Amino acid sequence: MRKLVLLFLLVHFSYAQESPHLDYYLPQHLTYRTDIPTPKQVIGHEVGEWHVTHDKLIEYMKALAEASDRITFQERGTTYEGRTLPLLVITAPENHNRIEEIRQQHLRLSETGADKLDTGNMPVVVYQGFSIHGNEPSGSNAAMVLAYYLAAGEGPAIDDLLRNTVILLDPAFNPDGLQRFAYWANTNKSKNLNPDNNEREYHEVWPGGRTNHYWFDMNRDWLPVQLPESRSRIASFHRWLPNILTDHHEMGTNSSFFFQPGEPSRVHPLTPEMNQQLTGEIAQFHVKALDSIGSLYFSGENYDDFYYGKGSTFPDINGSVGILFEQGSSRGHVQESENGLLTFPFTIRNQFTTAISTLEAARNMRQKLLDYQRDFYSKTRSEASGSKGKAIVFGDEKDASKAYHLAEILKQHQIKVYEPAGDFTEKGKKYKKGYSYIVPRNQKNIRIIDAMFETRTTFADSLFYDISAWTFPLAFDMDYTEVNASRGDREITDLQLPKGQVTAKSNYAYLFEWHEYYTPKALYKILKKGIRAKVGRRVFSITDTTYDYGTIMIPVHNQDISADELYTFLQDVAAAAHIKIHGVTTGSATGTDLGSGQFGTLELPEVAILTGNGISPYDAGEIWHLFDQRYDIPITKIDESYFSRVNLDRYNVFILTNTWGSLGPHIQDKLQTWVKNGGTLIGYRNAVNWLKSNDFVKVDLRTTDRVAKNITYEQERDFRGAQVTGGAIFQADTDRSHPINFGYKDHTIALFRNTNIFMEPDEQSYNNPIRYTDNPLLSGYISEENLDKLKGTVPFKVQRLGRGKVLLFTDNTNFRAFWFGTNKLLMNAVYFNKFM
Template identity: 60%
Template sequence: MKKIISLIFVFIFFNSNAQEKIELSYYLPQNISYNVDIPTPESVIGFQVGEWHVSHDKLVHYMKTLAKASDRISIEERGKTYEGRPILLLTITSVKNHKNIESIRAEHLKLSDASNTAVNVSDMPVVVYQGFSIHGNEPSGANAGLLAAYYLAAAEGKEIDELLEKTIILFDSSFNPDGLNRFASWVNMHKNQTITSDNNDREYNEVWPGGRTNHYWFDMNRDWLVTQLPESQARIKTFHKWKPNILTDHHEMGTNSSFFFQPGIPSRTHPLTPKLNQKLTAKIGEYHAKAFDKIGSLYFTEERYDDFYYGKGSTFPDINGGIGILFEQASSRGHAQDSDNGLLTFPFTIRNQFTAALSTLEAGINMREELLKYQYDFYQNAKHEVSKDKNKAIVFGDKNDQGKTYQFAKMLERQHIKFHKLSSNITTGGTQFTANDSYIIPADQPNYRMIKAMFETRTSFQDSLFYDVSAWTLPMAFDLNFGYTNSLSSAGEGITSLDFPEGKVSANSNYAYVFEWDEYYTPKALYTILKNNLRAKVATKPFSIGSKKYDYGSILISVANQNKTSEEIYTLLKEIAKETGVDFEGVTTGITEGIDLGSSYFRPVEQPKIAVLVGDGITSSDAGEIWHLLDTRYQIPVTKLDTKNLGRADLSKYTTIIISNTFGSSLNEATDDLKTFVKNGGVLIGYKNALRWLDNQKFINLDFKKSKVKAKDISFAQRADFRGAQVIGGAIFEAEIDLTHPIGYGYNKNKIALFRNTTLFINPDSTNYKNPLQYTKKALLSGYISKENLNTIKETIPFKTSSMGRGEVIVFTDNTNFRAFWYGTNKLLMNAIFFGKMM
């Protein structure tokens, strides 16, 4: 009865007073006193929490002000976002603990070192990492962070003293500064003085791309394992510095929902996660339930969400001896919005998040020894698993591509995974790994389970539904050779730091230079050459100079008739080699074995001028991944061309236009303009659902193949699960690649691993050589796919190209740039950009 009365009060209060001033007492526990010398959020940011959406600069200002005012708080700036915003961390604990913080940290880390067979946890503080709003347009978390930080700084009494004495709180007030600021600007600029709760109001309907993502439109909640973004790298460094026992991740969901806390759906927990992890998660959930019952807020658990993909913030701790907790609050997406549960106000969503933050700390202190012991046992048990594992190490590398090998090793380094150079060549699984180009990862180390999670290939699952991807086998993502060995005899010196593998120029030549297309950063090298107005050509047949063999796709830069002197060319190439890791061979003659350097089989390469379509009808994350790749990896300028401006844009400026995944009909009015662009010599590249539009508009003729799925013995209640089981949420498939085709330039194996999260299948061309990329008969490498779709995908094609006038239309069914960590297929896009007209 009390719960119902409380809910009615909340509804009536905000329905009639949505514009009235909110008091701090609405949020804070009232049975304790607060230090008047600690500034409230309102006194610093200029408004009461929940009255407006806090911008990131005001959030930072408050956190810095609080740290100056309270000896319970220390603050550090761990880096910058892409837009230059600080990535802050507050460490909150007792004054006594602050004075001994390093010794406390060192003692705590002994729990994750299995060589320590006896650690006393009775007096050890529990470590809780509290993080807010990794999705910028889910801001109730970050705004609740204002309150939580104030409470921890200002609350007085025995209870708070005990909490601070027994807890180290790592406080991340904004997981996504750029996205949070973008969203705050949107809703604040559209707020009415008399608040409109109509869902159709502009305030509640962001323009493209929305505030969810970071600067390059990445969903950062998928980056914890692969750590490709600066925000992730900063917090992963903190995570491993402390190894927290609990990590919380405050999100929002649909307006008509209530509040979710974990555990999620039991059958969708990753098998490498100990069962005790989920039991402890459920026990922590009892504290949340008690707190929400007290304030009358509805909630649910063990539905919708799961703990499978370790790249999410709420799941990453589970493979590192901690407990990850996901919170999902129904979103007002502004200041007050009508919902199925009545008027949903921003202050109400903030109060729920604040309540969950405090109930987490209550659980942490009450379960302190249990959580600390669990962490200790996690690593002891992992040590025991190592002793039973016949595979004592994993070897990885690529002798032809030091760039992506280096990036893979850097990723391991960020995750505190130890590895060594090979001391001698080793062959495993039929693949030879050479000492100069490969590394070996011993299984016997603290992060054994995370290594297993990174390298595993899994095709059998308890459940057929996944909240995120079902596979992420990282060496496959990087297109790296890897294998297992039962011996460490080839392990050489341990790697303590990694240096980027700089390239070199063999000699100063007055004739020509050549370089292979194998290295990851060759597109950056070639673009820099072309940007400096040097002519370059690509070899469409192999050749040899001395003992050195040059494959399809090798690049030639002649010295004669260039706009630079031979000395200037040499100096430029040395700079490029240093920055890209590409080796240049200075040659003195055009005579070779195979095609000579003056052969017409060397085709001129044009400097690309690239536009990526953005805006309404385009999937922002897919477009952002392309923008990020070109801008940050290869330093190639890219024009972000809004779909609403297509009809007014001069498309003749561009050599290449890229359409990532599309939806709706936003491109229809530009059909004729895009066709003219292609017919006049342009290259149009389409991804995923853009293929259907390109086929419908007669840019290319595609023969789509459908799965034959029949619902048998499926009840009405089972219909959603039945349909969900036919979704490919993210799995890895094997394709054959024709190394003589321009799409295959730079690859050295005739098989490639492709990531796929679509059910878009295309039948192959009857002419074999027109299928340079084709899925194999047994295509599944890792992840979940239904039997029907597995039967459908075999021998279909993920790539097709067709001429139109003087130009080319090139299409991919799969994302070659997925989440910035799918290094192994980035070159497919770059080949389409540089060599598209040769296809």
């Protein structure tokens, strides 16, 4: 028996050495034009022989567009690393001659009067996207085969497909991640391919190629739209409103192939039932195609259609049908699996096969898909007209920039946003012109509005593939409510960040409150310049103007620059940070004078963060992005592999974010010494457990163990899954006088939580500046047991260690770059820790 197994492996291993041929992927019932270049003729190797790099992928797509009158190539922008974000428009040559007319006619399906359109003569639009996770590369490699097939294939079937379909081909959702992974797989490839799972080729170095430049999972950014790659594809989506959007992924090596529909009980209630019926009908084309090549597959389980921030679910709220594909991954060129040797070409063939079956489904279901989209928007218009005269107002009377950024997201989703005609008060909250925006509900994208603004606390299922809540005004810590829409408000077509200014030149001092979103950026510029600045720890008033906790004061005298130079410099700072800086002529104030000891001197933050094995790249990347892109504050990323050789004395703040594993004793000892010598260590999420177990802090945690009773073995997974807090929103009370809460105007705050770490409060009330309420759930799912444990706990603590401090956060204050509302908690910990 052992000899037979060895022979089997040797035969397949030998096969794996051979270069795949294009014929391995392509349907053989077609002929292919010889004037269209094959991938090998352009990139220098067969598809699947090496992992295609992004530059070669772009080179081939451009070559196809030049050679074929069926393809146009568009450049829609660049990634953080400067790589092209391409889109290929593929259709019959006669359609290209009137492509704008086709697009405009297609968009009219979503407008009033769409019932007059003859969908029997309209092309269907299919958006096919690949490898949003860069180390799931079979998709992007399959995109080359797909593009060649559509450019070179000949015969009545493909001619009919192209006449009746507009294909938007996005060959690489994540160019930076794809390039990073291709480099890894190719540089570790041997001439004699080695399928041993222990081979280095199949074990990427941290952070891996899954993410983009700042280590974001871009398949969670379709709704928040915070990354350049996302902005590009969302613009393309709304420009075309495709009928089908496909999202080609990979999963574990021992898996087979998945296609939607997913778990039927985990579909968001705003998704129409007809959407799922169409998904199921499309799935039958995948069944037939995969059966024909003998590939194993599964459907109807594991994955869901709940969070609208994913590529396969976002279309469902927009009158389209999103389709997720998940291919078992070779993670290199060939790897052993429970299903035998899994080769890279095999994974590419499955992706290509289902890309073709999608197009076959679109061709056969063309009119049904077009009619569904028309019906979807007809129903949403009815919903919207039922809300005529109603609107949602959101804003923050102290923070114009934060409100702007929420309005910016809405505008990217083609949601109309209005400026209030004037200041007004609603339900005890003040909404100021320039600091607030109004969203009428009577518009065609009312479903997206509902998805972004709703709070939901009851669910059909207790398991979630992703987060269960993402209420945007709560994420932005915004006041919001429903109002009457007829206020003489003006639609905003030219949304702009607020203009910063220095209100008056002073020879005494300048003041700015800490409320505005970009104040941390302003303060860093000031301190970096060598200008002395202080923070006010009391509320005070000067000449009828009240300044809140956390107000920054810059004295004019005893600076290293003149009063004129300081004024000019602060004008630049105010403009860059979109804030108002007030010049004052006196230090006499009601509450506390400007010379009081209640104004604490600030120091320039020198910040480092631990990265590498054991650290979550997502959490670390979110912080890197926040510092680098939002606040222009340098942050030093120190890898755990060389941490022991680093002199930490140059840093005054060190961030230890969520850990995925144990960190070595060399990290523990060195960090402990550094903190005892006066450093400030900020620990996030699971780092709380590590810091507790390694004697950095003494905190009491509420236990989360639960004993299963009357639970069968079959139910064990669901039992444990129901106790996961995968991502929900909770309310906490705040002590606004505490420096961690400087810049927040309310006594409550909405926090995003995706852990079950529950810290007991301190017996001294003043040591609990943030504390969950007795009824904390605002939106999302949490089990009853965990909700009970959460009540009254604290998500933030400060403890001394020697001459330094350890600051603990159980919750992620920087989640996926769109949780603007709690970013300042981290910045307060960075700037004001010496006063805590």
